[in-house]
Amino acid sequence: MNHPDHVGTAYGDPARPVTPAPAVPPIGFADMELPAEVLRTLTALGVREPFPIQAATLPNALAGRDVLGRGRTGSGKTLAFGLPLLARTAGRRAEPKQPLALVLVPTRELAQQVTEALAPYADALRLRMATVVGGLSIGRQVAALRDGAEVVVATPGRLHDLIERRACNLGRVRITVLDEADQMCDMGFLPQVTEALDQVHRDGQRMLFSATLDRDVEDLVRRHLHDPVVHSVDPSAGAVTTMDHHVLVVHGPDRYAVTTEIAARDGRVLLFLDTKHAVDQLTRHLRASGVHAEALHSGKSQPQRTRTLAQFKNGQVTVLVATNVAARGLHVDDLDLVVNVDPPTDPKDYVHRAGRTARAGESGRVVTLVLSGQRRETTRLIAEAGIEPTVTKVRSGEAELSKITGAKAPSGVPLDGGPAAPRPKNTNVPFRGLGSNKATATARGTGGKSRKANEARKLAEARAAARVRRGG
Structure with a gap:
């Protein structure tokens, strides 16, 4: 029998209860346990009121709970996971090649966007960030990790390459975020994502955000999240x-x-x-x-x-x-x-x-x-x-x-x-x-008429050329 505080299951697994998110009263950033530097940066950037998923997620995430967030893209997820990640990492210093927090995303564009969105808050907290993606110089990324970066934002493929090169060790990572988890699975990154989760600190905090929940995402939740608080905001377009x-x-x-x-x-x-x-x-x-x-x-x-x-x-x-x-x-x-x-x-x-x-x-x-x-x-x-x-x-x-x-x-x-x-x-x-595929296009479109017209035109041209040769 489930504990009274546990309702439902972890997406179809009767042996894995999850904690439902309580009703969230109106709450502002100032009401949360955010560092003063972060609050000042929010004000300076004109970010005044949290979006629903931020208001719902931030208190649990700041308390160190594992979080499963379901929300459509564009709902404000980056600050929902980013501010707790930075706040809980502040004051610590990474050793070379050993980051303290990890954000995994499916694409280079999203990695760069997450880095840009979090950079002002990281700077305010004096945290170093490194972006690890394919298509850019791996040598520079190796150097950034060697110099020390508290927070790494990565695509799974390039992170795997750096781990293989022994340029990155995830053993000290205590906060891990999977953003757009469904897309990473759809793109075939599930083995690399699982590899990373197996290497981070076993007692660390995990936050997973996904617009949709399918079998692969459910498996990640079941295997790697511990008693997650579930928040579902704007579940679909x-x-x-x-x-x-x-x-x-x-x-x-x-x-x-x-x-x-x-x-x-x-x-x-x-x-x-x-x-x-x-x-x-x-x-x-x-x-x-x-x-x-x-x-x-x-x-x-x-x-x-x-x-x-x-x-x-x-x-x-x-x-x-x-x-x-x-x-x-x-x-x-x-x-x-x-x-x-x-x-x-x-x-x-x-x-x-x-x-x-x-x-x-x-x-x-x-x-x-x-x-x-x-x-x-x-x-x-x-x-x-x-x-x-x-x-x-x-x-x-x-x-x-x-x-x-x-x-x-x-x-x-x-x-x-x-x-x-x-x-x-x-x-x-x-x-x-x-x-x-012009042949296919012709066959499926107006190809029959076009072929007949072309053949008739070529025949007329041949007859005209013959008349010219005959002097007619």
Whole structure:
């Protein structure tokens, strides 16, 4: 029989009770056991009231409890785990190669974002931070660890490499955070995450945050968290009342034109496609149409990705064309439109793409473009994410498209000195098929008519050449 203070189970494990989070009365940062340096920094940065997940999580985390936080991306999780981690590490000094606190995240972008968000508070507490990610100089990261860093923010793959090189030892880590745990599992990092958790101090504090809870995440909770307090805030994108969801049904040959007009809107927009090739292809077309667009995907070097994100955040770039690499860890203030040019194939992908807008209480809109044949499957997938979208048929140049997305005609003046982009001749297939498989695109689109027209044209040209040769 469970202790009276224990209700329910740890996500399906009857032998593993968890402590429910008590109702949280309104509470401010000043009411919590935060160091004076942190409170002064919060005030200086204009951070006055905690978000719900911060108000719910901070007291338990500051008390050293293990925490399982379920909240959508953009709900304020970074300070929810970051402030307790820094406060409880303050006053200690790391030996070379032996950090005292660890934050594991799935992507380079999220690692850099977490580091940037926590840096002012770490500086105020005189704590040294090191960011350990792939794509950047491993030698510099080895040197940073050798010099001593109390807090390490890492992606699992690069951390594994440094452990293998004996450049990092986790034995003194007493506070460990897994941020976006579901994404790390989805990306195949579960072995490296488990390896890290097996090496940190066995009696240390663990905090796990995830937008969704599946079997792998449940296993991590069951194996590595001790009597966790559970907080669930904004559990899905569908719970966010400031976010509108639309499915726009487009005609295949009109698809590039619709996308181009959306991209030419006033204000920033994030466009998601499935493949690197499709991202590069659309980016070139948009720039040739006069739209300030840049591409973001895993084929870009880390300095390129960092520069592109900085330009998107400061407004030099108004359109970011991306694969799912940007679905995690990208935070941009006042980003009010996300467009799934290629519909996602998994409800979790939809949730995380959508989570790039309507962050921190702001409003936002998510638009998914579909062909008529994709409509049913896409709306079903979105429904699985807990969302009921508004479905509308649109064409380029129509007022309804502008009403929903702010679409307008592009300037048509190329940005890179090349020729202006022609009105695209699109076939009735998803973007991922265009340019990468012309034979398939032709077969699935208007290929039959096109082949006949080409054959007739070639026959007419041959007959005309024959008449010329005969003098006719």
